[in-house]
Amino acid sequence: MNSIKAYIQENRQRFLDELIELIKIPSISADSTYKNDVIKTAEAVKASLEKAGCDSVEICKTEGYPIVYAEKTIDPNLPTVLVYGHYDVQPPDPLDLWHSPPFEPVVKKTEKHPDGAIFARGASDDKGQMFMHVKAMEFMTSTNQLPCNVKFMIEGEEEVGSKNLGTFVQENRERLQNDVILISDTGMISNNTPSITTGIRGLSYVEVEITGPNRDLHSGLYGGAVANPINILNKMIASLHDENNHITIPGFYDKVEELSQEERAEMAKAPFSLEAYQNALDIESIHGEKGYTTNERNSIRPTLDVNGIWGGYIGEGAKTVIPSKAYAKISMRLVPNQDWAEITELFKNHFESIAPKGVKVKVKPHHGGNGYVTPLNSIGYQAASKAYTETFGQIPIPQRSGGSIPIVALFEEELNSKTILMGFGLDSDAIHSPNEHFGVWNYLKGIETIPYFYKYFTELSK
Amino acid sequence: MNSIKAYIQENRQRFLDELIELIKIPSISADSTYKNDVIKTAEAVKASLEKAGCDSVEICKTEGYPIVYAEKTIDPNLPTVLVYGHYDVQPPDPLDLWHSPPFEPVVKKTEKHPDGAIFARGASDDKGQMFMHVKAMEFMTSTNQLPCNVKFMIEGEEEVGSKNLGTFVQENRERLQNDVILISDTGMISNNTPSITTGIRGLSYVEVEITGPNRDLHSGLYGGAVANPINILNKMIASLHDENNHITIPGFYDKVEELSQEERAEMAKAPFSLEAYQNALDIESIHGEKGYTTNERNSIRPTLDVNGIWGGYIGEGAKTVIPSKAYAKISMRLVPNQDWAEITELFKNHFESIAPKGVKVKVKPHHGGNGYVTPLNSIGYQAASKAYTETFGQIPIPQRSGGSIPIVALFEEELNSKTILMGFGLDSDAIHSPNEHFGVWNYLKGIETIPYFYKYFTELSK
Structure with a gap:
């Protein structure tokens, strides 16, 4: 990959400007108010892929938001890399906690990002990380260094559960054939300690509704005599964890992959400071399942968190x-071997069963996906490891992540290929939070590293 | 009270029209957006009292919304009745459950109100019930039948805890001197079974805030490893009731007035159908403190209810x-002898003590007041009983209510006089709920009954 450093240096400002233009469009897939913006973003992604040298670029309709699909075939006998990413973003609220408007990107220096970071919703997740692949592609085509075939599949519904991606993949199995899938939608330990995510958690996301009396009641006249749906909901949710913070849903842990003491000891070697962790979050104490460390709790163990709650009067006064x-x-993070559809059913049955007679319960499954583990001995992992080593000057650490990319398990099932998660963000980048940001250094380092993956993957595949 | 029936018959439409005009002004004291409307309502009340024949009417400034004060003195040697009411109303939300806009009153017939009922926020609580006194006054002055002196004190902050009434009463003790206080802000059993409220519950209303990490976090990356403030809040609230629905705050029941078996047997004689109660609310089962009946749970027992809860993402998707x-x-309804300030302190200390180390807790007291019991042998109660007997044709049943009018206990302390709660609404009138209404028959029956209270109170005081 001759001249990649020089190419980035030369095009640095344009690379930043192009990404910033893309981030400015508020492609919030969860809120239908932004429908036109989501569509507009798909069109912008299409244009950028054309400009990057793809042969055919298409906006593929789905029942929901479209999928941008592109190809560049140089030789059918060479391996094919399928790049997956998403152009939709999380809702930005609570808005009042942002220091600058979420869709007006600004570049500011921070302690962790002395070269500056782009602050905006989607800066990292996933516009920034997805766009690194577009720019890496541009470099390889424009300098005639693309070593293999490439396909791009960039969707617009990742933040709402990739509702229509499964159907698209099933209906386009042939077209999507590939030798490895490459995704940048995860993070690494730090800019000095590169790491590759080798495991992700699954997810089951549900919404529950408790109905008590058929109308709002005066708490003086009825208080104490009828079931208050908020009090009941609190009791029901509270009962989902026992005193050791184990989840109490019967059967929930039945299929959980239990790591050996050796594997846990290996994990424990990753650099981690509890003090720094607590200070960064301004908390006096951590909190979680008894018998596991913080890094185990947020990676190899399943969880149950309330992501939103509401009921009654929440106005002023x-x-x-x-x-x-x-x-x-309510969402549950799942670990390998837990099946999300089965867990959703277990949750539903249990939650309905614990409701007292005075209320009615509805459980509405939102979306979900299974967990995934990348084998370290795969060609894909080895190619990625060599790529990071080339550009970072050190061997990356394999690491389990707590997040979910539900479609990774689906890809393996439907396309029979492994996924490599080459992430360049940091945990502190506040994705899904106010003031999300992505380091300029990280963005450019991603563009620099990706072409080496293509190179090593092609070489190792011979 | 000669000719009261004829007077009402003659002025029926005007009485309705005048009340409807007053209800149209959205005097929501809890929401500062409606500030001008609250003030406008005070002015409308002032005008109506002048029209009703009061000698001096004044809008008295407070730190918050003003108090409308009026007097009519006919002879210093005669007794003085002080009428208390409020011109502010509850917020109308949830708006989508109203069948007609909350501040566009409509008169519709219902099963319980074959003569029609006025549907609007404030129709009963308390504009309708308060305005009965204005119209009763108009009758007595215009027909020269006022038998004693009258004072009116109509406030605009009842629905937000009467924040400034205490100071006003303390600063105007002399001016407010009276022999009995008369309030219509409660209900009766049914139009065929008149009743007088002889006890009301106290109230302590607090708001709690749980802070976990210093920013919103991605539930994949942090889920299971840090305290989630919603899960924690649910656990903390759930722990406030034990398995028998007793409240677990240490000391909470220490001063609760325990009724004798005889008193409870007397209470149990009031007509009550559990089936009708459950059907009206569309619930399969009642729910409450073990060892007590529904009518005991919502009148002589203290309670703890969550009135609103919020946190996390509550938007679409x-x-x-x-x-x-x-x-x-969170609000607690209190019974006689429980001191609201003390209970608020007990709650605060307990709630702070049960928080796990990973979160910070703030408890902000909103407002409160003590419970109250009216002695059945008082002249005031006997006068009220005779007035109902005169107009309803049967002796009213004395009844404990679960609601709170915190200022009643304050009046006794500061003004040393007893309060009589002559309410004409029904429990089914949906006060504080969507589709609040007040029967036209009830409104007019109140106007008819009130002058008899003045008559009998003056006679019994001789």
Whole structure:
């Protein structure tokens, strides 16, 4: 990959400007108000792939938001890399916690990003990380160094559960044939300690609704005599964890992959400072499942978190009401071997069974996906490891992540190929939070590293 | 009270029209957006009292919304009745459950109100019930039948805890001197079974805030490893009731007035159908403190209800977030002898003590007041009983209510006089709920009954 460093140096400002233009479009897939912006983003991605030298670029319709698909075939006998990414972003709220508007990107220096970081929703997740692949592609085509075939599949519904990607993949199995799938939608330990994510958690996301009386009631006249849906919801959710923070849903742990003491000892070698972790979050104490360390709790163990709760009067001042309804959004992170559809069913049955007679319960599954583990001895992992070693000057650490990319397990099932998660973000980049950002150094380092993956993957495949 | 029936018949439409005009002004004291409307309502009340024949009417400034004060003195040697009411109303949300806009009153017939009922926020609580006194006054002055002196004190902050009434009463003790206080802000059993409220519950209303990490976090990367403020809030609230639905705050029941078996047997005589109660609310089962009946649970027993809860992502779709903060509004209904300030302190100390180390807790007291019991042998109660007997044709049943009018206990302390709660609404009138309404028959029956209270109170005081 001759001249990659020089090419980046030369095009640095343009690479930044192009990404910033893409980030400015508020492609919030969870909120239908932004429908036109999501579509507009798909068109911008299409244009960028054309410019990067892809032969055919297409906006493929789905039942929801479209998938941008592109190809560049140089020789059918050479291996094919399928790049997956997403152009949709998380909702930006709570807005009042942002230091600058979420869709007006600004570049600011931080302690961890002395070269500056782009602050905006989607800066890292996943516009920034996805766009590194577009720019890496541009470099390889424009300098005639593309060593293999490439396909791009960039979707617009990742943040709402990739509802229509499964159907698209099933219906386009042939077209999507590949030798390895490459995704940048994860992080690494630090800019000085590169790492590659080798495991991700699965997810089951549900919404629950508790109905008590058929109308809101005066808490004086009815308080104490009828089931208050908020109190009941609190009791029900509270009962989902026992005193050791184990999840109490019957059968929940049945298929959980249990790591050996050796594997756990290996994990424990990753650099981690509990003090720095607590200080960064401004918490006095960590909190989680008894018998596991923080790094185990957020990677190899399943969890259950309430992501949103609401009911009754939440305005200014006071209202003495017993509401008719209370709601919560609840997600469970799953580990390899747990099947998300089965877990969703276990949750539903259990949650319905623990409701007292005075209320009615509805459990609505939102979306989900299974966990995944990348084998370290695969050609894909080895190519990625060599690529990082080339550009970072050190061997990357294999690491399990707590996040979920539900479609990775689906890809393996449907396309029968392994996925390599080459992430360049940091945990502190606040993805899904106010003030999300992505280091300029990280963005450019990603563009520099990706072409080496193509090179080594092609060489190792021979 | 000669000719009261004829007077009402003659002025029926005007009485309705005048009340409807007053209800149209959205005097929501809890929401500062409606500030001008609250003030406008005070002015409308002032005008109506002048029209009703009061000698001096004044809008008295407070730190918050003003108090409308009026007097009519006919002879210093005669007794003085002080009428208390409020011109502010509860917030109307959830708006989508109203069948007609909350501040565009409509008169519709219902099963319980064959003569029609006025549907609007404030129709009963308390504009309708308060305005009965204005119209009763108009009748007595215009027909020269006022038998004693009258004072009116109509406030605009009842629904937000009467924040400034205490100071006003303390600063105007002399001016407010009276022999009995008369309030219509409660209900009766049914139009065929008149009743007088002889006890009301106290109230302590607090807001709690749980802070976990210093920013919203991605639930994949941090889930299971840090305290989620919503999960924690749920656990903490759930722990406030034990398996028998007793409240677990240490000391909470220490001063609770325990009724004798005889008193409870007397209470149990009031007509009550559990089936009708459950059907009206569309619930399969009641729910409450073990060892007590429904009518005991909502009148002579203290309670703890969550009136509102919020935290995390509550928009459309899904967001995998661990929020930094979660909130709840919690109110406790108290019974006689429980001191609301003391209970608020007990709650605060207990709630702070049960928080795990990974979160910070704030408890903000909103407002409160003590419970109250009216002695059945008082002149005031006897006058009220005779007035109902005169107009309803049967002796009213004395009844404990679960609601709170915190200022009643304050009046006794500061003004040393007893309060009589002559309410004409029904429990089914949906006060504090969507589709609040007040029967036209009830409104007019109140106007008819009130002058008899003045008559009998003056006679019994001789």
